[in-house]
Amino acid sequence: MNDDLLLRYSRQILMPEVGAEGQDRLTRAHAIVMGLGGLGSPIAAYLAAAGVGRLTLVDFDQVDLSNLQRQILHGEADIGRPKVDSAEESLRRLNPGCRIATVARRLEQPELETLCAGADLILDGTDNFASRALINRAAVATRTPLISGAVIRFEGQLATFDFRDAAAPCYHCLYGDGEELGETCSESGVLASLPGVIGSLQATEALKLLLGLPTLAGQLLLVDGLSMSFRSLTLARDAQCPVCSPAADPNRRQNPPGTGVVAPLRN
């Protein structure tokens, strides 16, 4: 690491939990960010700023005026541009040392699994159940740790699924075939800063996971921004889960129902 890099990351390297060795781990890491909206913006910004060496940004959508209230990687001049292009430009300004790849289209399951297989972790910043279920299946199939966040109004949720542990529960164990918040912020609204809170927590989980530090794995964090209360619940694996249980048919896991019907990755 040269002097500029030592200075850039000095506040992290100073901490015994990180050190030069931990910073080097971050430099060698590859994270996938699904959705470059309200959650994906702070996720990608903090991962790039912290020195994660490689990011793959996935979002098929374009920047809209209604996004700017919370999707802080994009500006007014970016309206109409692909979100991944706008995000990439902002991140390059933040940290030119970060290698960024972009995917500006919906990903089908085999491609998503291939992408996961070449990454250290995947962060879900999408806002609809179909995308979340698809991302969960790809993460389970490739044993890629998944850090999931969701926001609506004043509420947020955060979960880390570390599939390197064969006994870890998955997103489907938690929510089944229903959506955790049951609605999207395009229908119900969201306070500007809430995705900033949850996305920053997702980035924090990602950095700790890459550094080999304790994470939220096995728990669900519930955030109520109105009463400003945080509480966590213990997650249990569903022994009958069709996605992650050992009894789940591996062929079905590779070709789950719904493959080919990839929902939009909006936020």
Ligand SMILES: [Zn+2]
């Ligand atoms: Zn499961």
